[in-house]
Amino acid sequence: MIKLDAKIPEGPLAEKWSRHKRSVKLVNPANKAKLDIILVGTGLTGSAAASSLGELGYNVKAFCFQDSPRRAHSVAAQGGINAAKNYRNDGDSVYRLFYDIIKGGDFRAREANVYRAAEVSNQTIDQLVANGVPFAREYSGYLDNRSFGGVQVSRTFYAKGQTGQQCLLGAYSGLNRQITAGKVTMYPRRDMLDIVIIDGKARGIITRNLVTGEIERHSGHAVVLATGGYGTIYYLSTLALGSNVSAAWAAHKKGALFANPSFIQIHPTSLPQLNDYQCKLTLMSESLRNDGRIWVPKIKGDKRQPNDIPEEDRDYYLERRYPAFGNLVPRDVASRAAKERCDAGFGVGKTGLSVYLDFKDAIKKQGKKAIENKYGNLFEMYHKISGDNPYEVPMRIYPAGHYTMGGLWVDYNLMTTVEGLYAIGEANFSDHGANRLGAGSLMQCSGEGYFILPITIGDYLAGQIKTPRISTDHPEFEVAEKAARDKIKKLMAVNGKQTPTTFHRRLGKIMWDYCGMVRNEEGLKKAAVLVKELEEEFWKDVKVVDTELELNQELEKAGRVADFFGIAKLMIQDALSRKESCGAHFREESQTPDGEAKRIDSEYAYVAAWEYAGDDKPQILHREDLKFENVELKERSYK
Amino acid sequence: MNITLEIWRQKNARSKGKFVTYKLDGVSEEMSFLEMLDYFNKTIVEKGGEPVAFEYDCREGICGCCGLHINGYAHGGAHETTTCELRMTKFKDGDKITIEPWRSRAFPVIKDLIVDRSAFDKILRAGGFITANAGAAPDANAIPIRKVDADEAFDSAVCVGCGACVAACKNSSAMLFVSAKISQFAFLPQGRVEAVQRVQKMVARMDELGFGNCTNTGACEARCPKGIKLTNIARMNREFIGAKLGSQIVRH
Ligand SMILES: Cc1cc2nc3c(=O)[nH]c(=O)nc-3n(C[C@H](O)[C@H](O)[C@H](O)COP(=O)(O)OP(=O)(O)OC[C@H]3O[C@@H](n4cnc5c(N)ncnc54)[C@H](O)[C@@H]3O)c2cc1C
Ligand code: FES
Numbered sequence: 030m031i032k033l034d035a036k037i038p039e040g041p042l043a044e045k046w047s048r049h050k051r052s053v054k055l056v057n058p059a060n061k062a063k064l065d066i067i068l069v070g071t072g073l074t075g076s077a078a079a080s081s082l083g084e085l086g087y088n089v090k091a092f093c094f095q096d097s098p099r100r101a102h103s104v105a106a107q108g109g110i111n112a113a114k115n116y117r118n119d120g121d122s123v124y125r126l127f128y129d130i131i132k133g134g135d136f137r138a139r140e141a142n143v144y145r146a147a148e149v150s151n152q153t154i155d156q157l158v159a160n161g162v163p164f165a166r167e168y169s170g171y172l173d174n175r176s177f178g179g180v181q182v183s184r185t186f187y188a189k190g191q192t193g194q195q196c197l198l199g200a201y202s203g204l205n206r207q208i209t210a211g212k213v214t215m216y217p218r219r220d221m222l223d224i225v226i227i228d229g230k231a232r233g234i235i236t237r238n239l240v241t242g243e244i245e246r247h248s249g250h251a252v253v254l255a256t257g258g259y260g261t262i263y264y265l266s267t268l269a270l271g272s273n274v275s276a277a278w279a280a281h282k283k284g285a286l287f288a289n290p291s292f293i294q295i296h297p298t299s300l301p302q303l304n305d306y307q308c309k310l311t312l313m314s315e316s317l318r319n320d321g322r323i324w325v326p327k328i329k330g331d332k333r334q335p336n337d338i339p340e341e342d343r344d345y346y347l348e349r350r351y352p353a354f355g356n357l358v359p360r361d362v363a364s365r366a367a368k369e370r371c372d373a374g375f376g377v378g379k380t381g382l383s384v385y386l387d388f389k390d391a392i393k394k395q396g397k398k399a400i401e402n403k404y405g406n407l408f409e410m411y412h413k414i415s416g417d418n419p420y421e422v423p424m425r426i427y428p429a430g431h432y433t434m435g436g437l438w439v440d441y442n443l444m445t446t447v448e449g450l451y452a453i454g455e456a457n458f459s460d461h462g463a464n465r466l467g468a469g470s471l472m473q474c475s476g477e478g479y480f481i482l483p484i485t486i487g488d489y490l491a492g493q494i495k496t497p498r499i500s501t502d503h504p505e506f507e508v509a510e511k512a513a514r515d516k517i518k519k520l521m522a523v524n525g526k527q528t529p530t531t532f533h534r535r536l537g538k539i540m541w542d543y544c545g546m547v548r549n550e551e552g553l554k555k556a557a558v559l560v561k562e563l564e565e566e567f568w569k570d571v572k573v574v575d576t577e578l579e580l581n582q583e584l585e586k587a588g589r590v591a592d593f594f595g596i597a598k599l600m601i602q603d604a605l606s607r608k609e610s611c612g613a614h615f616r617e618e619s620q621t622p623d624g625e626a627k628r629i630d631s632e633y634a635y636v637a638a639w640e641y642a643g644d645d646k647p648q649i650l651h652r653e654d655l656k657f658e659n660v661e662l663k664e665r666s667y668k
Numbered sequence: 669m670n671i672t673l674e675i676w677r678q679k680n681a682r683s684k685g686k687f688v689t690y691k692l693d694g695v696s697e698e699m700s701f702l703e704m705l706d707y708f709n710k711t712i713v714e715k716g717g718e719p720v721a722f723e724y725d726c727r728e729g730i731c732g733c734c735g736l737h738i739n740g741y742a743h744g745g746a747h748e749t750t751t752c753e754l755r756m757t758k759f760k761d762g763d764k765i766t767i768e769p770w771r772s773r774a775f776p777v778i779k780d781l782i783v784d785r786s787a788f789d790k791i792l793r794a795g796g797f798i799t800a801n802a803g804a805a806p807d808a809n810a811i812p813i814r815k816v817d818a819d820e821a822f823d824s825a826v827c828v829g830c831g832a833c834v835a836a837c838k839n840s841s842a843m844l845f846v847s848a849k850i851s852q853f854a855f856l857p858q859g860r861v862e863a864v865q866r867v868q869k870m871v872a873r874m875d876e877l878g879f880g881n882c883t884n885t886g887a888c889e890a891r892c893p894k895g896i897k898l899t900n901i902a903r904m905n906r907e908f909i910g911a912k913l914g915s916q917i918v919r920h
Contacts, residue, residue, distance in 0.1 A: 081802040096723070097789050099829055100731040116809060152803070159805035161798045161852065161859050163821040170812025188822055194730055195825060202797035209793045217786070240778055269725040304698040308706060311728045410729065413753050414700075479802045528713050530706070574718050579680060580779045582721055583713065 033653045036440040037141045042659045046145045054491035061086035067249035069221045072101030074454025075255035076200035077478025083207030092219045102269040106193020107314035109185035110471035112150040121182040123147045129180045134462020135612035142459045149476040162199040177467035185468045190407040221276045222513040231450035232499045235513045242578035246506045248499035251449045258433035258455035264537025266430035267312040273589040274596045285445035286638040288438035288458035291604035294613045295546045297363035299429035301383040310429035315467040318356045320391035325375040335423045354667040361464045361613045364428035387423035434461045438638040442485035453477040463612025520587045525570030529586040549617040553605045564594040609633045669761035676768045701754035721780040729753045732828030737768040742832035742891040750893040770835035774878045787877040794873035795866040796849045821855035824848045826894045833888035839880030844888040847904035848896045864911040
């Protein structure tokens with residue numbers, strides 16, 4: 030029987046982390062060199078963790094599926110990274126950052142974790158600057174800040190529209206330094222297929238070498254997953270095409286509870302879907318909403334060119350509905366408002382599924398040069414894809430699947446419900462409740478990687494120093510390897526007609542329609558049936574080219590799609606069981622008279638952590654009740 | 669539109685590759701270039717054949733995974749564009765498109781259009797970092813950096829490591845790639861501390877890995893999807909010579 034214990038330290042909120050740091054067990058330097066840590070995923074989170082763990086003296090074996098850590102999906106983050114530096118003297122503080130995240134997450138995150146994330150944010154910026162990350166600066170030579178959705182202070186550090194790239198490259202350079210120092214061994218082009226558990230403890234992983242097709246065993250005293258998010262469940266999303274749930278799912282099947290799986294953020298400003306061949310929806314950073322104004326025509330089906338539509342015929346619907354925050358309302362609110370306008374027939378473009386994001390006024394006020402300075406590369410990217418020049422005509426945007434607040438359940442030490450198995454970064458559920466604020470993920474990812482995990486993992490490893498290096502000949506490795514091989518054989522044996530991508534696209538459409546921006550009981554129940562049918566069809570008709578011992582991209586995709594079916598079913602179960610609206614999870618049955626999300630704190634102020642019970646069985650719900658001792662639960666209003 | 673594709677097929681690193689010609693109907697100009705290849709692969713798989721392997725991840729020009737030689741040009745030759753950003757509007761009905769992997773002895777072919785670019789990682793490991801342990805950093809605003817310098821550092825730091833510079837160069841030189849990293853750190857006070865060792869180690873590693881010399885043809889700059897400038901190479905040369913002289917002074 031699993032019992033959830035978040036292990037939140039005693040004491041006042043602001044002192045919990047420092048007290049905890051004082052009380053965790055330490056591993057002496059000589060012993061660290063005898064301990065092996067498996068780290069799967071070297072995005073911003075994993076690269077930061079690898080560099081810190083290496084500096085501390087542990088032996089790290091790090092894995093990623095790309096050819097180099099530098100290509101992880103973190104590279105695509107555009108807008109920025111938050112920290113409570115208060116360099117602007119605008120009243121920011123660790124507490125305010127904490128409060129904004131808790132409120133932005135619609136009161137569905139754990140206070141202690143969020144406070145800690147806010148607390149280490151300042152150290153993270155110091156670290157990244159020291160590593161040579163060229164953040165934007167003012168003429169004075171000091172760091173520049175901008176504001177981001179859902180908050181009223183300027184606390185976002187940025188490097189043009191390429192903040193994620195610069196942060197990742199900074200962390201990757203630290204990882205490289207540890208590789209050179211011999212503390213980290215890098216295994217690129219590997220897919221993690223399974224976790225090996227010995228006597229209840231995570232002790233290793235099974236991987237497939239994506240070049241040779243070999244199945245490999247790797248052992249360690251602890252296993253850390255930093256494998257990112259699964260927003261690709263919708264097929265079309267703002268994520269990289271390789272982003273997947275497989276590693277987290279393997280952990281889940283081996284006993285790690287999965288928390289709030291249906292909390293997926295739909296980002297309001299992405300390029301719209303233009304045709305049926307499209308494989309991704311490119312994000313247009315939220316920072317654009319600082320200067321861009323969102324509108325649709327007031328007249329249904331208005332066919333005039335946007336620049337020909339006079340002011341009086343434009344509906345700046347965010348400014349109209351939310352005068353206090355205007356275009357800077359949080360993502361969930363902005364996304365639903367766009368969907369509402371388009372569903373009501375006011376959408377623009379060929380499909381009617383987009384709205385305008387207009388820079389005319391900003392360019393008039395600040396000049397083209399100033400706008401180019403802030404968003405040059407985003408404007409260029411938009412121009413290349415759409416063929417329209419956003420300096421001259423408004424951008425067309427629409428919401429798209431973007432970020433998974435849900436993920437593996439972890440306690441305050443970032444350990445999952447499997448002993449010795451940790452989850453960090455987007456792969457865990459910890460900080461963003463039911464909705465993430467902009468620029469909060471890079472902050473969480475680097476903070477957990479550089480400063481939190483390296484300390485909390487010591488508490489566990491201190492108890493492992495007497496355990497000799499784990500042998501990969503253990504029977505549990507045998508069993509896990511065989512299971513991995515069998516799954517590959519099974520996929521190849523189907524020998525059907527449809528490609529894995531065809532199934533992924535079809536699955537994504539079901540999830541988008543029924544478990545996307547707006548959900549209701551009837552739709553979710555329908556989706557459950559459709560997903561099950563599609564999964565059955567997959568196992569009868571998928572086609573995987575049979576080249577097992579070679580680079581085989583179709584096999585990689587098929588394995589991922591097979592796991593997407595699992596998480597899809599769990600998302601639906603989770604969404605069905607939460608009959609309130611909160612953050613990104615909008616249940617039509619639970620709304621206020623003016624169409625805003627209605628939370629039901631008396632019944633749902635908990636983290637839903639699901640226990641795997643078998644492929645075709647409903648999963649078992651465990652609740653972690655959320656206690657709010659420092660903030661008052663309030664209706665989230667941006668009006 | 670209907671097009672003809674001439675694609676390099678190579679089973680693995682050990683086997684010999686060759687061009688194979690395919691006809692592809694029903695291509696839409698709304699597709700991106702890689703969506704066209706996705707569509708092509710779908711038609712092959714559905715007929716029971718083996719799809720063409722090519723590399724990608726972000727599909728938005730930032731991860732640096734994609735990189736194809738198209739009609740003789742790295743990334744297809746459009747200005748500051750990665751292969752995944754290339755659109756089929758650039759082509760017309762009846763076109764023949766030749767697609768090859770990067771050609772460089774430092775980037776061996778793994779399969780079809782995928783090459784091994786790990787040599788880039790190896791160069792960076794030789795010195796492409798600033799030694800700053802987690803926790804030891806001073807306040808981020810402790811050292812002001814002139815905006816022009818921060819901007820220059822950024823412009824060099826945007827390299828995505830795709831390898832087009834090497835593929836476009838007749839000598840397979842990696843100078844643009846290496847100099848971009850050297851320059852980024854050269855502009856930052858934090859990077860100056862280790863500048864002397866950094867440039868020497870990285871250049872030495874680059875030479876060991878089989879990259880060629882720079883003869884200033886400028887092909888790398890022309891094909892770089894991120895607009896990394898040739899001036900970086902001049903800066904690296906200055907840093908390198910300075911480092912050599914400097915280290916001799918120290919030795920004597
Ligand atoms: C377009 C876009 C823009 C964004 N902009 C911002 C922003 O401005 N600010 C912000 O704070 N956040 C932003 N985010 C969110 C943020 O970028 C991500 O949440 C964050 O980068 C995730 O980092 P990560 O290290 O957890 O995962 P990732 O960077 O996704 O890394 C995952 C790693 O795991 C590896 N991996 C995955 N599966 C396997 C497997 N099965 N086997 C082996 N290895 C595996 C991968 O190879 C990779 O190394 C953005 C997200 C998107 C999609
Ligand atoms: S696929 Fe990422 S740059 Fe082209």
